Amino acid sequence: MAAKTDRYTEIERKFDVLGSTVSPSFDGLARVARVERTPSHTLDAVYYDTPRRDLAARRITLRRRTGGSDEGWHLKLPAGKSARTEVRAPLGAAVDEVPDELRDAVAAIVRDRPLAPVARITTNRTVDHLYDADGAVIAEFCDDDVRAWAAGGDDEQNWREWEIELGAGAGADGSDLLDRLANRLLDAGAAPAGHGSKLARTLASAQPQPDEEVPPARDPLHQAVAEQVEQLLVWDRAVREDADDSVHQMRVATRKIRSLLQSAKDAFDVGDGSPNAWILDELRALAAVLGVARDAEVLAQRYQDALDDLPEELVRGPIRERLVEGARRQYTAGLRRSLVAMRSPRYFKLLDGLEKLATEPAPQPAAQKSGTTTVDAAYKRVRKAAKAAAKAADDDRNEALHRIRKGAKRLRYTAAATGAGKVSDRAKAVQFLLGDHQDSVVSRNHLRRQADAAHAAGEDTFTYGLLHQLEDDLARRSREQLDDALKKLNKAVRRKR
Secondary structure, rough: OOOEEEEEEEEOOOOEOOOOOOOOOOOOOOOEEEEEEEOOOOEEEEEEEOOOOOOHOOOOEEEEEEOOOOEEEEEEOOOOOOOOEEEOOOOOOOOOOHHHHHHHHHHHHOOOOOOOEEEEEEEEEEEEEHHHHOOOEEEEEEEEEEEEEEEOOOEEEEEEEEEEEEOOOOOOOOOHHHHHHHHHHHHHHOOOOOOOHHHHHHHHOOOOOOOOOOOOOOOOHHHHHHHHHHHHHHHHHHHHOOOOOHHHHHHHHHHHHHHHHOOOHHOOOOOOOOHOOOOOHHHHHHHHHHHHHHHHHHHHHHHHHHHOOOOOHHOOOOHHHHHHHHOOOOHHHHHHHHHHOOOOHHHHHHHHHHHHHHHHOOOOHHOOOOHHHHHHHHHHHHHHHHHHHHHHHHHHHHHHHHHHHHHHHHHHHHHHHHOOHHHHHHHHHHHHHHHHHHHHHHHHHHHHHHHHHHHHHOOOOOOHHHHHHHHHHHHHHHHHHHHHHHHHHHHHHHHHH
């Protein structure tokens, strides 16, 4: 049976403090009407990670904690400056059995590697609740005496630290409140914590890193791929939570990686017949799986907006049910299909391959190629596609324009990675223009199929024809603006040379 999970957002700051330091006073601080101290209590936590510390490397912590009002399994994920999202699950009967829901949330990072205890941390905690005049908790101040042990070691670590965390009543000016509270702690003798978490301090102290040579800097394309792989992992977690726009963003990251690899096949050794060629195929397959949910998501929003803009008397028959609700059902089915793929060994193998590809040095001849040469090669594909589109027959025009879009997208990402900002901006304009055109093509095909189904059911199909005409007008406007956008792109490329 699946464990019930809850999610919370923590906004807090941590401070190092000496054992003899006197706790701060919050008297006279704006918004703090009274302070209430709770009895001290002990928290005992065992932290889990992979053998190579994949979670810790990304500032993620997974622990099983007993004691306190929130005992249970806790997964903490970065959520911006001073903020983390905490996912909680009940303790369960098995001590070392990580709840499936928490493991799944970080599956793209953990993959098929085992999770095992890496540290134990015991905290004796005293908490001050800070209330405003209305009786709402606006912050919590924690005074922690910490004892910690890293797995495989017998040495006990001891320190004291303070935490200040915003409460549910902090309100819109919570950031200012946090700054004022932090200043009180600094005035009392605290210093900003040297580590982001108790676990990070425990592992760093137990396993000091030897002096190593600084690795050579990555070339821009390898750096760009590495950054996009990290983005893919971030959006992977969001898709598993069904966060808004997450499927789209994960698909974008997947396509960016593929475009960057295609723009410099020799540098990444992904050309036809090369050992890494399979990665391009797998990225294409992953984007296609995500595309089922993404296309349905786009259609649902597109039809919702279009129908909302029409006068009520022009919206006839059960068209919202067919178009909007039908697309939403397709999204749900597509999301399930995506999650199945994202839990497979095939997906984990792709992630392993991408990480290896991003960190390996480029072959020597490819490493000597200039960014301008790479941009020029990507632009030649756009020009070739544009010339083909100009000669294409009417039946082939939509596909020909779509090839221009794909070339412009590849050029955009390559130019951005190599510092050609203006070229990237102009390529983005072409990509977005033809993206609207392609969305219109997909929408019109869908509208025709749904209109046929509605007609067969004896429903009024007037509004389907009206929406089809609006989509046709949008596509026509996109085509009319294309020549000007391509000229501006050409000008930006020539200036780059």
